[in-house]
Amino acid sequence: MPTSLLTLNDGTKAPWIAFGTGTALYSKDAQQSVIIAIQNGFTHLDGAQQYQNEDSLGAGIAASGKPRSELYITTKLGNLQPGDTPKSAIEESLRKLGIDYVDLYLIHHALPNVGRLKDLWIGMEEAKNAGLTKSIGVSNFTADHLNEILEVATISPAVNQLEVHPYVWKALQPTLSLHEKYNIVTSSYGGLSPLVRGRGGPLDPLVERIRVRLEHARGSTVSEGQVLHKYFQQKGILVVTTSAKVERVQEYLDTENVPELTPDEIKDIETAGAKLHKRFFPRNWPPE
Numbered sequence: 001m002p003t004s005l006l007t008l009n010d011g012t013k014a015p016w017i018a019f020g021t022g023t024a025l026y027s028k029d030a031q032q033s034v035i036i037a038i039q040n041g042f043t044h045l046d047g048a049q050q051y052q053n054e055d056s057l058g059a060g061i062a063a064s065g066k067p068r069s070e071l072y073i074t075t076k077l078g079n080l081q082p083g084d085t086p087k088s089a090i091e092e093s094l095r096k097l098g099i100d101y102v103d104l105y106l107i108h109h110a111l112p113n114v115g116r117l118k119d120l121w122i123g124m125e126e127a128k129n130a131g132l133t134k135s136i137g138v139s140n141f142t143a144d145h146l147n148e149i150l151e152v153a154t155i156s157p158a159v160n161q162l163e164v165h166p167y168v169w170k171a172l173q174p175t176l177s178l179h180e181k182y183n184i185v186t187s188s189y190g191g192l193s194p195l196v197r198g199r200g201g202p203l204d205p206l207v208e209r210i211r212v213r214l215e216h217a218r219g220s221t222v223s224e225g226q227v228l229h230k231y232f233q234q235k236g237i238l239v240v241t242t243s244a245k246v247e248r249v250q251e252y253l254d255t256e257n258v259p260e261l262t263p264d265e266i267k268d269i270e271t272a273g274a275k276l277h278k279r280f281f282p283r284n285w286p287p288e
């Protein structure tokens with residue numbers, strides 16, 4: 001089944017689930033993992049300058065044999081070296097990736113750039129206007145950070161990629177309201193955290209109950225991870241995940257075939273999530 005697409009506020013479309021080359025692959029050779037991801041059906045690859053592996057992401061893309069036009073490639077602006085701009089930095093990324101444009105270019109972090117977010121955003125617009133990226137967006141931006149760049153933006157950010165899962169859902173409400181107002185797609189990293197990094201919370205029994213119901217409805221296996229990924233998909237959230245295992249790569253993509261959660265189940269996940277506030281990537285967010 002082809003991966004379903006999300007429409008961004010600039011009219012482009014992005015596959016709703018992406019294979020990431022950070023976290024487990026941070027600063028490591030990503031080539032083999034990327035080949036496996038693409039050969040099993042991932043078309044959206046999420047990289048970053050900071051991951052120090054754009055060259056091996058590019059090598060994996062080339063070795064996969066998949067035409068560039070059938071792939072959606074994201075990279076992120078890291079710490080700018082003196083004299084560099086978002087445009088010169090993406091030129092270097094494109095050289096490493098071995099391609100002549102990316103689909104999505106994000107400012108990776110707001111916190112180290114407070115005081116110069118407006119300038120950076122103007123630079124992101126320059127990169128887009130030069131045809132080096134189809135879309136531009138941000139990552140780890142609070143509502144305040146977004147409001148700051150919106151003061152100068154002639155192009156609204158298309159995506160904000162941040163830690164999103166039920167244990168931060170309530171705290172994210174001011175940011176998510178702004179996403180709604182400007183039609184910014186919410187992208188989730190660390191989405192499986194309640195299951196893989198923070199077991200023992202109020203979601204555990206609920207996710208298991210929903211998993212069992214979906215498995216009966218489907219007549220074949222449904223995993224707990226698929227319950228959370230299906231929840232994100234139904235909310236219109238772009239999921240960025242990763243795995244070192246072929247079976248898990250296949251499981252992630254198979255989420256498309258899992259039956260939908262009911263509106264009550266979606267509400268129950270948010271109610272249970274609101275009982276515990278927990279961030280698993282706290283350094284990417286202002287102190288709370």
Ligand SMILES: NC(=O)c1ccc[n+]([C@@H]2O[C@H](COP(=O)([O-])OP(=O)(O)OC[C@H]3O[C@@H](n4cnc5c(N)ncnc54)[C@H](OP(=O)(O)O)[C@@H]3O)[C@@H](O)[C@H]2O)c1
Pocket residue numbers: 019020021022023024025046047108139140161162188189190191192193196225240241242243244245248281284
């Ligand atoms: N913008 C940012 O600042 C930022 C920050 C963090 C991440 N990201 C992006 O998001 C991508 C994904 O990040 P993430 O690792 O946080 O994604 P995630 O989807 O929350 O977690 C994926 C990890 O969960 C493990 N996993 C999945 N199902 C499991 C199960 N049933 N039991 C045990 N472990 C299980 C996988 O391990 P296995 O390998 O064993 O399958 C994999 O390492 C990164 O690669 C990066 O591209 C961006």
